[in-house]
Amino acid sequence: MPRASAWRWKTWPARGIPARPEAWLLTAARRVLGHRARHAQVRNVAATALAQLAEEAQSNPAGATPDHRLNLLFVCAHPAIDPAIQAPLMLQAVLGLDAARIAACFLVPPAAMGQRLVRAKAKIRDAGIGFALPAPADLPPRLDGVLRAIYAAYGTGWDEAFAAESRHVGLAEEAVWLARLVVALLPDAAEAKGLLALMLHCEARRPARRDGSGAFVPLARQDTARWDRPMMEEAEALLREAARAATPGRLQLEAAIQSVHAERTATGRTDWQAIVALYGLLAQLSPTVGVQVARAAALAEAGDPAPSLALLDALAATDYQPWWACRARALTLLGRRAEAQAAFRHAAGLSTDPAVRTWLLAQAEA
Amino acid sequence: MQYMILFNETARDFALRSDPTRAPAHMGAWAAYIDAMAKAGIIVHGNGLMPPETGTIVRVRNGVRSLQDGALQDGALQDGAVQDGPYADSKEQVGGYFILEVPDLDTALEWAARSPSASYASTEVRPVMPPMPQ
Structure with a gap:
């Protein structure tokens, strides 16, 4: 009532x-x-x-x-x-x-x-x-x-x-x-x-x-x-x-x-180095999970997949789809193929967008 | 709180399961989704269901038992005779279900939105009825 x-x-x-x-x-x-x-x-x-x-x-x-x-x-x-x-x-x-x-x-x-x-x-x-x-x-x-x-x-x-x-x-x-x-x-x-x-x-x-x-x-x-x-x-x-x-x-x-x-x-x-620097500043101002995961993604693309993965491990945002997608990318760059495939699959399982899900599953198979 | 999520699919979606070229992608999407739920530790129980044509609908009226092929529309039954024809391709039927233990409706809806059927047909979320008072 x-x-x-x-x-x-x-x-x-x-x-x-x-x-x-x-x-x-x-x-x-x-x-x-x-x-x-x-x-x-x-x-x-x-x-x-x-x-x-x-x-x-x-x-x-x-x-x-x-x-x-x-x-x-x-x-x-x-x-x-x-x-x-x-x-x-x-x-x-x-x-x-x-x-x-x-x-x-x-x-x-x-x-x-x-x-x-x-x-x-x-x-x-x-x-x-x-x-x-x-x-x-x-x-x-x-x-x-x-x-x-x-x-x-x-x-x-x-x-x-x-x-x-x-x-x-x-x-x-x-x-x-x-x-x-x-x-x-x-x-x-x-x-x-x-x-x-x-x-x-x-x-x-x-x-x-x-x-x-x-x-x-x-x-x-x-x-x-x-x-x-x-x-x-x-x-x-x-x-x-x-x-x-x-x-x-x-x-x-x-x-x-x-x-x-x-x-x-x-x-x-x-210019991934510039993006990493900007995310560094952003993380100081606003250390949200979204920002940290994006910063980890930028680190991986800038040629530093190991610190990227370490940052993700510290976050442990296991319900957050981008965390898994980013983790999969870092693992791929580190040559850890089996773990990368599992992470791509997990990211796919958390996706609501069928096109993104299809793409992630294709990465898991690649 | 427990919620049942029901995955609804059309006849065309059910057919994907046995389509040699498309089944791997279709079932792969489902497997990834179910694995993600399992890893999140929220599954109480759940299953996929065989297609509707394998089902049988049972009714008892005035002590007379009538059976109906699950592939047929559940139209009016008169003297046990099915009145309606086969399902239209667009009709959605339950293709699977899970009982989830999650904190609230929003969490259940979030998981429902991730189900493949939410994108190609529909997914329903229903709260599980609390036990009846003794």
Whole structure:
């Protein structure tokens, strides 16, 4: 039995403007941005909205933007809210997606996602989370939450970009759209530019991630002619702008790593030493399992498979598919064929993407 | 918590098992998936099932036992006579199952998403009913 307050929140959109301003803003944002065809159309609307926002930003020297979507993003990414529900909340509040579609994006049953969204909204109201933008001093950590949630949504979209069912398609674009919004609203936020640059570099390579028959193509084998040049150029420009602020951060470093990969279009080779150095810095800032495994992968490609394997052994992330794939690669480079085959098979067993699974099993047989 | 994950497959997917050129890749994907679950230590029990045409459906109505070939749709039975024809190729049937011991639904869904059938047909996750109170 849901609590009455939770139920009331759910019915607000149907009952018109309620007394509480944050609810009105949520409804207003949904009305402005929701209830319209998505994908192709969203780009046009977004472009118009962003042009308007840029004008507004320039005519507001104090930086007090009247756009409520930024407030909404900060409310959704408040530290008091479960991080796992932050990106879904943003998608609902700012992009107007319904719970069923968000549930499909995050591989959660629709009823469960609906309940979590209702709980999170009840929490926003019951905990009295303010609707004002954070004070300048509080902005960096709070912005980090906004960016992290967008990044999480993008990661989900990236993994599912080639899913046979179209329900996942579009989440990556929506995450890019949210990042564009944050960059437009907070032009001084270097990390926001870093995130957008990172995502654009990844998006640029999307056409090369599968061959004509739909088979997985690993990064090293991708045809750089199929990478999207304008998108990479936009990413590079953003990264240069971000660098001017001289406030390096995790996302700018990740974008810089993508930038090194992008250089292959010009040089025909990948500077793995540069990538290892960047991952070293990144691991100091953000020693997550994902970063450590990627660092181990870079070490192996840079010609150091033994330290790569040692790093992986220390992590022992045995439920993490990339850990097994990376381990298989390092073992291959070390000539430990039987162990490499077992690791490729294990990585295949943990894959959700059939094309990746097929590729890994082929490596195990090779 | 225990969940049953049910792998659903179509007649075409079942046929892959005995397709000389495609069976190795098909069964290899399944073997890799099941090994990964075994190594994670979450399997309580599980099996693949022989195809539906090897199955038999039993019904007892008014004390009369009727049997039906598992390859036929379970349409209305009248006086023991099967009314519907063979399965359409697109109809999904259970091709295997596992009982998993995992902390929560999200973990069970994560494993279900890794099953090959999730990509080509469907995989269902059902919580195992707790024991009935005595």
